Amino acid sequence: MTVHHNASLLDCPVTEFLDRLAAKQPAPGGGGAAAITAAMAAGLLGMAARFSTTQLVDATRRAAHADRIRTQVAALAEQDAKAYQAVLAAFALPREPDPQARRRQIQHSLQQAAQVPTQIAEIASNIATEAIDVAKKGNSNLRGDAFAAATLATAAARAAAELVRLNVELGNLDSDLAERAAQAADTAAQAMVAMGGS
Template sequence: MSQPTVSPQQIAPSFGSVTLEHYLSELAAKVPAPGGGAVAALHAAQAAALVAMVARYTTRAKDAENRPVIDRIIVAADAALARSLVLADADAAAFTAVGAAYKLPKDTDAERDARTAAINAALVEAARVPAAVVDEADEILSLAAELLPIGNPNVVTDIGAAADAARAAAMSSQLNIEINVGSLPADLGDPFAAALLRVDTIAARADALHGDVLHAVRG
């Protein structure tokens, strides 16, 4: 799935620039957005941040032979973090657009046709965003799995936490894809089937990685 684009006018302020207290206050409020979709994207962002942190702790002299891999993981995790923050904003914008489309007038045939087209376009975007979050969760999980055998053992539990956050991102995104696709005609909803099929595999990989970390902790 391609990366959604959000203009500054769509969502202000960005999730990347507000305080945690402000974000949680908005999340708890009786407002349309943020909701579960933004939470899913921020799960992915946290997973990426944890991977980047563990990788940065794996730059000791004794890690020299793995430094090229570690440096690549840092760059990839930082990029995934940035994309995931964009997706959090995109989800809030998409959800707002769906609500606006449903409020369009429907008094004439022309208005009804325009309203249906607007609703479908908004629902496609509202499904595309969580599908992109699934992509991020998949990549972040792969980075975490690659990091586990070579990462600094003093922060190994953070790799497990990253796996758990990536799993949450994918599973929550599954729900948001399903609800939006369920309101779309088949020709518009079918392209999201592949993303939905990957979620169970991502969850299983995350569970396995959590188990590997737990085994490492227990010795």
């Protein structure tokens, strides 16, 4: 499998992104996959909104919002990869002569690495709740697409929240980010339950 490490994740074909995801390299990993999954969900949400102009007076606004958050969350895939590389670099620092400086650098990098999936979880939660609303009120012919958007976004939020929890535990960080991400994942899951999903 030939993997081009220098190409931007957002500029490579889907098959190349999948190859990079499967390659024996640290990034992209779970955070990048969650971000791209959330971006796909936002794309489906935008499509469902665009086909719902008869049913939703604010369909155009909803579609434009979906486009903005799709771009925003997709960019987090690249940021997540960079944040994880910084974590690896911090762990690679020598333990001597200053183990405390190394520990501070590790904690700082883990804090940064936890912030990106927190953003992913929060954006994905927003996508999920909006998609459920469009599924309920929008064009019934696009209900399946809106429901797929909500399902993908919920999965992305849950995956991102778990990554935050792991980074917070590993770095013995303040639990605020983990709580925010968990709340976002719970909100998305509750929207799915209200719609009749799981």
